[in-house]
Amino acid sequence: MTRAHSRPPSSRSGRPTIAAVAQRAGVSIATVSRVVNGVANKASAETIARVNAAIRDLDYRPESAGRTLRIGQSRLVAVLAANLANPTMAAIAATVEMALRERGLVMLLCDTHDRPELQDEYLLEMRAHRAHVTVLLGAVASPGLDAARPRGDRLLFVNRLAPGDPQAPFVGIDNKGAAVEVAEALVRRVSGPLALLHGSPWSSATGMRIEGFVERTRALGRAIIDAHIFGGTGDHLEIGYRGAEALLASAPRPAGIFCTSDLMAYGAHRRLSDAGLQVPQDVVVFGFDDNPLNDWIAPWLSSVRVPYADFGPAIADAVQALSLDHASPVRTILRHQLVQR
Amino acid sequence: MTRAHSRPPSSRSGRPTIAAVAQRAGVSIATVSRVVNGVANKASAETIARVNAAIRDLDYRPESAGRTLRIGQSRLVAVLAANLANPTMAAIAATVEMALRERGLVMLLCDTHDRPELQDEYLLEMRAHRAHVTVLLGAVASPGLDAARPRGDRLLFVNRLAPGDPQAPFVGIDNKGAAVEVAEALVRRVSGPLALLHGSPWSSATGMRIEGFVERTRALGRAIIDAHIFGGTGDHLEIGYRGAEALLASAPRPAGIFCTSDLMAYGAHRRLSDAGLQVPQDVVVFGFDDNPLNDWIAPWLSSVRVPYADFGPAIADAVQALSLDHASPVRTILRHQLVQR
DNA sequence: GCGTGCGGGGAAAACGTTTACCTAATCAAC
DNA sequence: GTTGATTAGGTAAACGTTTTCCCCGCACGC
Missing domain, CATH: 3.40.50.2300 (Response regulator)
Structure with a gap:
């Protein structure tokens, strides 16, 4: 039996944890966390450098589950698309993903096939994942949708207005x-x-x-x-x-x-x-x-x-506005263009 | 009148937790967890019924972060697609998603745009999310990919063989x-x-x-x-x-x-x-x-x-085989068909 | 001399699960 | 009647983070 130290530096899973980084840098895990999250005035330049070196050496990346659990919010942005087989939807999804990524968010994309039961199932699933915001890229009326809004889930409607609530946050064209x-x-x-x-x-x-x-x-x-x-x-x-x-x-x-x-x-x-x-x-x-x-x-x-390339940034901006200021009424109308052939 | 109990039944986030369900059903949280996960021979039929009733009443759904943290594995299956603008890829992604859903898994879809840096970034991100399996729907050679395999990340290659490793788990056509x-x-x-x-x-x-x-x-x-x-x-x-x-x-x-x-x-x-x-x-x-x-x-x-409709089930099966038996060499060749017009 | 504010950092308490142990009770077999 | 297995269920320890309190030392104004 290996008489180990007080604590092994990396968890049994084999991945480096924040504790391993702290040990290697000779600081507490609190300090590592603060460095990782860029909290100002909480670490000297020299400490920051030491921590970052340890992070690089160990190839450490914070586990999202731990953070999500603590924060009560994940970096996942759920996108519920009505129909991925439609090239326009797929194109929009692709630009959304890129724009979100630039903001440190990750897209979770699903296809509801315009079916209310599927949409409801996904709404619950995304709630379980504590999605940052749920983007409905073509919503359909459903009981779960009615239930989600009073519950406080952050929803963003794209292309189609929220069924039964024209005031809900929206991004789309005229x-x-x-x-x-x-x-x-x-x-x-x-x-x-x-x-x-x-x-x-x-x-x-x-x-x-x-x-x-x-x-x-x-x-x-x-x-x-x-x-x-x-x-x-x-x-x-x-x-x-x-x-x-x-x-x-x-x-x-x-x-x-x-x-x-x-x-x-x-x-x-x-x-x-x-x-x-x-x-x-x-x-x-x-x-x-x-x-x-x-x-x-x-x-x-x-x-x-429809300016699909503009959807990405517009949606990403709306997502951020929604998570910062819950009250702000998001409504973005993008410019369309007639193409005659 | 709310007589402050020792513990509030639902967390400050307003969501019902497993503790709230336990309290309402008059059992311990361990029992609730076992009922939710269908552990056999650990609860009487009557207890199971009571717990399920409490779950329905409270509209409880387990939070994935807690589970992921404990288990060390999430129900997310990452799919890194080379190009979502390609209707075939989008169609495959859609069928994959449906097949995974039937098996209780959730698809996390990204677009690598065939760029190695992006693919690497996503590989790390998905690792941070403790993805069940990472499916590369059109992989490209990259340093991160080379690093992921010895690290033990479970990878499944679709359409294109793993660069530099033809033996890696694969689903595709001839x-x-x-x-x-x-x-x-x-x-x-x-x-x-x-x-x-x-x-x-x-x-x-x-x-x-x-x-x-x-x-x-x-x-x-x-x-x-x-x-x-x-x-x-x-x-x-x-x-x-x-x-x-x-x-x-x-x-x-x-x-x-x-x-x-x-x-x-x-x-x-x-x-x-x-x-x-x-x-x-x-x-x-x-x-x-x-x-x-x-x-x-x-x-x-x-x-x-290419039989895009068959990809979903084939990939989902491969994903399960991969997570059950790490050693099994997954290799599925689907039947194509010449279409002359 | 004394408060006071600030930069720097640590200890420990959550967050919501699952599961390894334990304990009782029941029941079959001898 | 003692064993031994099986069922039913509870206790508490993780899992990896973030963040709230702390503490310490030092400079500053008076």
Whole structure:
């Protein structure tokens, strides 16, 4: 049996702990902690140097569980994305992650698949991890969401407003304004009735896109053919395909179509191509999001470009504002841009 | 009236703790813990029921930091993806997340952008979080990676073999075999020389794709025009575009092109379209990955379909095998499929 | 001479779990 | 009736941090 010292310098797990660093630097663990966290006026320059040397020598990095337990807050920022298969969401997630990292935070990314039960499960899980802030990248109404807000969980809504609470912290674009611009552009480019293609409008983003487009189109004296597809799997690609199919049967056939998402536009385009129609020569198609791949694979698609690169910093800033000053009403509207092809 | 007991039932943070549950159920915290974790033969059916009732009443969920600290292992599975902007990676990440969730694990997803420093930073961060396993969804050689293995970090390599250690736990497809099939298909479909379009082959996946294609094409007596683009940003779309440009200038112009990724194929297609060429009528283009959107937006593209839906379960299984039996050599080869369009 | 403030640093108490021991009681087997 | 195993449950010690009190020494103003 090894008659060990009073305390082994590194834990049984084999990792260096703060105690090991303290021992090597010849100081107390309190001092090490203060040096690591940069507490001012609590250590001489010489002590700081000694501690940092020990940290380097031992390859020490503080364990997050210990800190989280003590602080009651982790450095994890949970991002609950509605659908990772959507390239726009994935692109936003990537920029968010980078921006958070620069601020010393770590992104925890999940895919809720737009399902309320999954969203609720994740909300609880993230609470258990004492997430710094939970970012809902496309929230869906759910019981767990209703429960989370009064409980004091810090939530940030992105793209879609909080269901039932338009005042909740939000980062996104002016969906309605953008849809108005789409209507104006389509009226300018084609004649005759315009088509609107969408699924169930239960999210604020979809709702406002529809609203803006309908209002402006009517105001400009154009008829609207509403080709909504409710029910089914809710898959945007399929909605687009089936919606376009319905439109092909309508007379007169609309020469301009507004789809409430790029994915829907992809689906619609597929059906139109199958029917031998050229986009945009025979029919102009507008999507929404203008995901980063469009320039390469959908040069036929007009869309509303959301500034995905700006989302990262904007969300990271909002996250920090939210954790510093709980009362501050965060609301960031990013600038979109019409892309016509 | 609150008669201050010896201990408040819920911590100052306002959340119910295991102590609160114990008090309400009239048992010790040890018993609550055992019930929560399903330890057999340590609680009567009646006690279990009482504890569960208390848990429901208080809306209790164990805090992960406490558990992690005690166990020395968190339920986080870190996934370090090389490039989230690639729809295939995003799709794989989504299936991984779902499969892990079914096994009670949580995915922590990061984007390394194929940069060694970032990968190293994340490896350390995940170690600090005591990640269950770290999954490298496209690893890149780096000093931190070399350091992590002897240290005992549990690593799982997906798609690309571990740089410098082909024996390390791996989940992926048979890249070389797939590339052989591509060569055979192209030889069958077009005549004349074939083109190979790729970037720097520092990853095993790219390397084996090149190897398989080159070997088989030569064996079949066809010439190869190698249009590699090294340097630059390394962006696949751009590589494809510039590579196609080089091919347009070559005589004779190849009637079949193999791009080592779908993204490259997108870029190439864009350049070919600009030149007025039709795919696949004028030139057959093969990509690799066949990401889920191809059916909709790239009906011109032939590709190797990786079974992204199978990755989730396969990776989750590997993660569990790795954490149960450290010695077991994990190696899963998933079945790919040639998709010709 | 005396308070007073400040720079520098240590001891120890949490934070919320899990689990190694212990103790009783019950029950089957001899 | 004594053993020995098994079930049921409690006590208390970790796990690795941060932070609140302390203490000490020294300079400063009076």
